[in-house]
Amino acid sequence: MGQIGEIVKNKQVILKNFVRGFPKESDLLISSENSINLKVPEGSNGVLLKNLYLSCDPYMRSLMSEPVDIAGLFPSYVPSSPIGGYGVSKVVDSEHPKFKKGDLVWGTTGWEEYSLNTSTDSLFKIDHTDVPLSYYTGILGMPGITAYAGFYKICNPEEGEKVFISAASGAVGQLVGQFAKLMGCYVVGTAGSKEKVDLLKEKFGFDEAFNYKEEADLDKALKRYFPEGIDIYFENVGGKMLDAVLLNMRIRGRIAVCGMISQYNLEKPEGVENLMNINYKRIKMEGFIFLDYLPEYPKFLDTVLPLIREAKITYIEDTVEGLESGPAALVGLFSGLNVGKQVVVVAHE
Ligand SMILES: NC(=O)c1ccc[n+]([C@@H]2O[C@H](COP(=O)([O-])OP(=O)(O)OC[C@H]3O[C@@H](n4cnc5c(N)ncnc54)[C@H](OP(=O)(O)O)[C@@H]3O)[C@@H](O)[C@H]2O)c1
Numbered sequence: 001m002g003q004i005g006e007i008v009k010n011k012q013v014i015l016k017n018f019v020r021g022f023p024k025e026s027d028l029l030i031s032s033e034n035s036i037n038l039k040v041p042e043g044s045n046g047v048l049l050k051n052l053y054l055s056c057d058p059y060m061r062s063l064m065s066e067p068v069d070i071a072g073l074f075p076s077y078v079p080s081s082p083i084g085g086y087g088v089s090k091v092v093d094s095e096h097p098k099f100k101k102g103d104l105v106w107g108t109t110g111w112e113e114y115s116l117n118t119s120t121d122s123l124f125k126i127d128h129t130d131v132p133l134s135y136y137t138g139i140l141g142m143p144g145i146t147a148y149a150g151f152y153k154i155c156n157p158e159e160g161e162k163v164f165i166s167a168a169s170g171a172v173g174q175l176v177g178q179f180a181k182l183m184g185c186y187v188v189g190t191a192g193s194k195e196k197v198d199l200l201k202e203k204f205g206f207d208e209a210f211n212y213k214e215e216a217d218l219d220k221a222l223k224r225y226f227p228e229g230i231d232i233y234f235e236n237v238g239g240k241m242l243d244a245v246l247l248n249m250r251i252r253g254r255i256a257v258c259g260m261i262s263q264y265n266l267e268k269p270e271g272v273e274n275l276m277n278i279n280y281k282r283i284k285m286e287g288f289i290f291l292d293y294l295p296e297y298p299k300f301l302d303t304v305l306p307l308i309r310e311a312k313i314t315y316i317e318d319t320v321e322g323l324e325s326g327p328a329a330l331v332g333l334f335s336g337l338n339v340g341k342q343v344v345v346v347a348h349e
């Protein structure tokens with residue numbers, strides 16, 4: 001780790017220009033032009049971070065677009081500047097009373113080797129290091145609290161209910177499925193490759209799984225796995241899958257709208273035809289954002305850490321080494337290249 005006050009080269013991942021349509025690796029460039037002083041300016045109340053692991057998350061696509069105000073979310077990246085996201089970092093220097101040199105933290109940071117963070121509200125000190133540190137980009141970080149809040153707070157699950165999850169092998173989906181199994185639900189997931197389908201059944205203990213890319217008729221596929229209908233749908237993809245699910249929901253079913261990744265790169269979102277089912281079947285469909293549940297993070301840790309330690313839950317990561325590998329890993333989310341939580345290793349501790 002660099003020394004306080006040392007001036008070092010700072011490799012960064014830069015957004016060239018605002019993106020339209022599917023993002024490409026070439027929308028981002030790696031730059032070693034900038035240097036950084038490893039000292040926090042006095043009185044700034046900030047921290048200087050050495051970034052260790054960076055998280056690739058679908059919401060980062062929205063930040064690559066020209067600014068549009070969607071409920072105050074998604075302030076866009078600035079072209080020609082480094083992108084940012086969630087990550088795990090080590091404190092090199094601190095002017096903030098909550099953090100000291102050597103602390104490990106997770107939260108928002110830059111896609112660069114070192115970051116100066118002067119708004120530390122979204123940084124969490126890591127107190128438990130008996131689990132892999134990279135887990136704080138996934139199961140113990142933003143995707144973890146998303147899966148927890150979405151499943152337990154929005155879906156209101158009960159033992160024996162029938163649960164369907166899309167993008168089921170990813171950062172969020174693999175956890176939702178395992179939470180549902182722990183609760184005694186019947187769980188089916190869908191994913192985009194045989195490898196992922198096998199993982200769902202063999203590693204995460206889903207009752208059934210199928211490859212949506214091989215199904216000409218999604219309605220028929222859902223009827224095969226849910227002859228009596230779906231009680232809970234954990235929505236990660238939107239579009240045609242949502243339309244087919246609506247036809248297969250049971251009376252008083254719940255749909256937790258976590259995300260709709262199939263729509264993020266479209267110039268014009270797809271329409272959904274079967275919305276009347278919400279009315280006929282008294283379905284509750286509710287969107288949610290993890291940010292609203294961050295105050296529950298300590299309670300979430302108390303629930304999930306023991307599950308990891310007792311091997312009652314497992315977590316699959318897809319890691320690439322080096323900032324240079326970051327752009328391909330990030331854009332790979334949108335063609336399903338990641339198998340499990342996509343992590344970029346910037347430096348080992
Ligand atoms: N509400 C919140 O606070 C919150 C927080 C975190 C994440 N999210 C949302 O949760 C969802 C999952 O995020 P994650 O981090 O767990 O990502 P992830 O599942 O680890 O990675 C994204 C996956 O989405 C699938 N996908 C990509 N394009 C698709 C398409 N056109 N149609 C269907 N599937 C597609 C791919 O898997 P396949 O191979 O299976 O296609 C890909 O691997 C996303 O919608 C994300 O925006 C919401």
